[in-house]
Amino acid sequence: MRRRTWLLSAAGAAGALVVGWGVLPQRSRLGSGALMLRSEGEVPLNGWIKIAADGSVVLAMPRSEMGQGVHTALPMLAAEELDVPLSSVRLEQAGADAIYGNVSMLVASLPFHPLEDAEGDGSLSVKAGRWIVGKLARELGINATGGSSSIADLWDVIRLAAATARASLVGAASLQWKLPAEELVVKDGVIRHASGKSVGYGEVARAASGTPPGAVKVKDRKEWTLIGRSLLRLDLPEKVDGRARFGLDVRLPGMKFASVRLCPMLGGSVGAIRSEKGLSMPGAERLVMLPALGGSTAGFAVVGRTSWHAQRGASAIDVEWHQRPLGGLDSRQIEAELEAAVRTQSGHVFYERGDAAGEERSGKLVEAWYHAPYLAHATMEPMNCTARVAAGKVEVWAPTQVPEMARGIAARVAGVSTDDVIFHTTLLGGGFGRRLEVDVVAQAVRIAMDCGGAPVQLVWSREEDIRHDFYRPMQVARLRASIDSGGRVTSLRITSAGDAITPRWMERGLPMLSGPFDTPDKTTSEGLFDLPYGIATQRIEHVATRMGVPVGFWRSVGHSHNAFFSESFIDELASAAKIGPVEFRRELLKDAPRHLAVLNLAAEKSNWGGALPAGRQRGIALHESFGSIVAQVAEVSLVEGKPRVHRVVCAIDCGTAVNPGVIAQQMEGSVLFALTALLHGRIDIREGAVQQGNFHDYPIVRLAQAPSVETWIVASGRPPQGVGEPGVPPLAPAVANAIFALTGIRRRKLPLAA
Structure with missing residues (x-):
């Protein structure tokens, strides 16, 4: 019932949904050629694809390139369906039409538990929720690059747009030659017939703009020649020679x-x-x-x-x-208030089954408190x-x-x-x-x-940048679990407290959608309420606060700290049960085969249990976020009491791997980003003023501190999922678990090097 209330509230905040609107089909995202810029010699075939006179392809690009490789992966989809070399695809900034909005990012914000939202087996309320929010998202057309959603959102859209354009081009040649379209083949942007006839895309583009595509079908994966290959990124040459414009x-x-x-x-x-x-x-x-x-x-x-x-x-x-x-803010006071909120306030229950309080009265009770600080983004470009x-x-x-x-x-x-x-x-x-x-x-x-x-x-100067960010929220959590005599976890209760990001962000940038009330924000509890482990009795709740510090989305959002809480605590339970960390997780993942496969791959490739140099230990963590499952094994030593990470082995199931090379790059970048945060990241506020101001007191990981990173990708036939963020959450708990293996001491507060 809580989830249904949340859904109706969210829909109401965007405007009343009438029955007539609700039963209409969702808006097509193909669009007409009129949406693309008119340029000499270029012929638009729909809202995404233009063909130039030389046969090259122009792709409308609604997503921002910030190093994640989206300006390579999305053109790969178009090039694949059009049968052209990747180098012949150029990008053009997309316009303001709703077809370019990010539907997947909004649908992913629904706080459904994975068991409720299982593929093909969602409950009626889950299916209805996804339908309504997806339809609303198509109407609103909010164009955003975030939530590791670019490929997932445009996977079907761009392939369909390109396949439709290809069908019209082939159809135009078929009409000109008076030959059946099924007898024509395309390679490198040239349409050919066995009789020897051939014509380039640029020569039939004008005719194709008036040719109905007929039945359109995207390629079967066995026909792919580009998708799945580690192709060089299109944005690199201009970034190397200075032509790129930031x-x-x-x-x-x-x-x-x-x-x-x-x-x-x-x-x-x-x-x-x-x-x-x-x-x-x-x-x-x-x-x-x-x-x-x-x-x-x-x-x-x-x-x-x-x-x-x-x-x-x-x-x-x-x-x-x-x-x-209201007086000056103080992060120490805020932390104390969050602890008090966990102890004394009831929060929104994101997930509950069984009687967790009753189960705690039997078996061995394990309880721990975890803390995460405010963090700045500190992007390299101010x-x-x-x-x-x-x-x-x-x-x-x-x-x-x-x-x-x-x-x-x-x-x-x-x-x-x-x-x-x-x-x-x-x-x-x-x-x-x-x-x-x-x-x-x-x-x-x-x-x-x-x-x-x-x-x-x-x-902005770097000082203004760090002192006036929209920070990752400070968060505090209490985790409690009971373990029976056989080492089985019989109950799990988690209560967390911290500011909700989404309503504050909407107030700032989408005032027309923000209402006089806050609805439960999934980002506060993601990575806690949606754990894959088979624990029969659970109660996961969050107390949403409003402390006054400006907060915003930070790479991997709530997962970034909640994974530290949950995966460190899972290790604590393994220790209390006197079972190894990998074996303990395997038992809990018997009904989660995808997660188990990722865990096993990371353990295998890291040589889990094998010999290590003196003074080193391994720690492991597994976490799902943005549709992808990532397990990481960190090899760690201590230097003057501070962790030194030597090697990280990363296994990922992200669905179809569009460009494995870019996926590896994102895992490597995520590890470095997460390592900076877990070693050094902390924003302190005294009398309202942020104390840190530049890289001397808000340091980032330097080249000499960077570990080796190995990435192993699980083969999958599922649609592609997020890659830019899922590599961040598991690292902090993996390192913390390695420190415990080294010292027998649990570090439950970030940063770990403090």
Whole structure:
């Protein structure tokens, strides 16, 4: 009943669902050729595919490239179905139509337990929920790159669009030659017949635009020639030779530069300003006040001839900052309040079966508390945006994961229609969820409004970036389980507490969808309520708080800390049962064959139980997130009491592996990202101000600390699932479990090196 209430509330927040609308079929995502840009010599065949005069293919690209390889994997799908070389596919930024929205990301936000949502066996309420939210998502068309969903969302869409275009092209040749279409074959973009006739795509594209495709069928996997191969990434050459354009690379005639200073106290405000000294600095030209925009803290910006002039001018301004009316935030106090919430408050029950409280009265009770701190994103490319406001029009260049949300806030700040905003999405120098926010876009547009039509590039300093992030929430959890005399887990109770991300994010970027109430947010309990282990009696609940710290999506979101809690605790239970960590998990996974296969693969490839150099131990963890199952084995030693990770063996079942090389890259990057967090990551807040400010006190893993990473992919015929994030969650518990194997001491609080 709770889940049904959540579903209806979420739908109501987006607008009333009427019966007539609800029974209509879901909107097609193929789209018409009118949605693509009109360019000389290029013929659009639907909303995704154009054919150029030389026979090359232009693919509409609605997803942002931030290093995850999506600008290679998605073109591979189009090239496969069109039978063209991957090198002949070019990308064009997709427009604003709803067909480019991310349906899978919204459907995945439903808090259904895997047992309820099993493929082909979902309950009526689960099926109805997925249908309604999927239909709503198609209507809303929210274009976002997040939730490791790009390939999963567009797997069918792009293949169908390309197959449809191919059918029309072949059909056009068939009509011209008066030969049956089934006698024609295509290779490398050339249509051929056994009689010797041949024609390139570019030569029949115009005729194909008016040729119905007839029956369309995507290729069977046994026909694939590209999907499943480790092809070189299309974005690498331009990144190597400098042609690639990130947000910081935007340069326009007459461009000015801006630097911000925001109130050091989160949620604070600007008092008296003495700007004379700052504006008298060489190259400093203008002061622009910035209210709290897009969830940011208030402050000001200085505009100058170069970024250096703007930064020096901003730093020289004397300002009186005011604390927020409710008083300064303190992360130590927040942690204590979260612990109290776990002890005293009832939360939303995400999953329950059996009587966990009753089962605890029998057998051996094991209880543990786990803690995770606030974390910043610290993307390598600092926050930036370029904007121009002139003659009632706005033009924006930004590295963003949400171009349409960014376009929307640009329009609201400038007071124009979204039709009057032109938006250019650049490459992203790291996203990790930080660029799901639109605060920097709002600030850049506000600054540009004061600059007489000149384009302005706003660049945050690293200090502003770390001190004014939307942080991964702090979270506290109490885990309790009972074990019988045979070492069997008979009950599991988990209560966690921490801020909910999704309602805060919607308030900032999608105010039309946010309501006066919060619905249960799956991200708070993911990785706790949806465990694969066969424990008959469970109660998993979360107390959603609102502590005042700006929180946002951080790579792998709730899984990033909840996996540390759950997989460390599973190891604790194995120890209490006096059973090895792998054997203990195997017993719990008897009814979860996919998870068991991943666990066994990681154990095999890591030589689990084999000899290790003196002073090293292994730890293992298994976790499912974003549709993919990942097991990691970490080989760890201690150097002056701090963990040193030497080797990580990673096994993954992500469904169909579109590009195994990119999957391996993502696992390697995820391990390094997770290693930084588990060793060093912590944001401390005192009197409202974040204490960390740059890489000297918010360090990242350096080359010398990087472990070797091996990736093993489970062969699968299932549709592809997420890859960009699932490699992050298992590492912290794997390392913590290795430390226990070394020392006999449990480390239940992140970061582990603290």
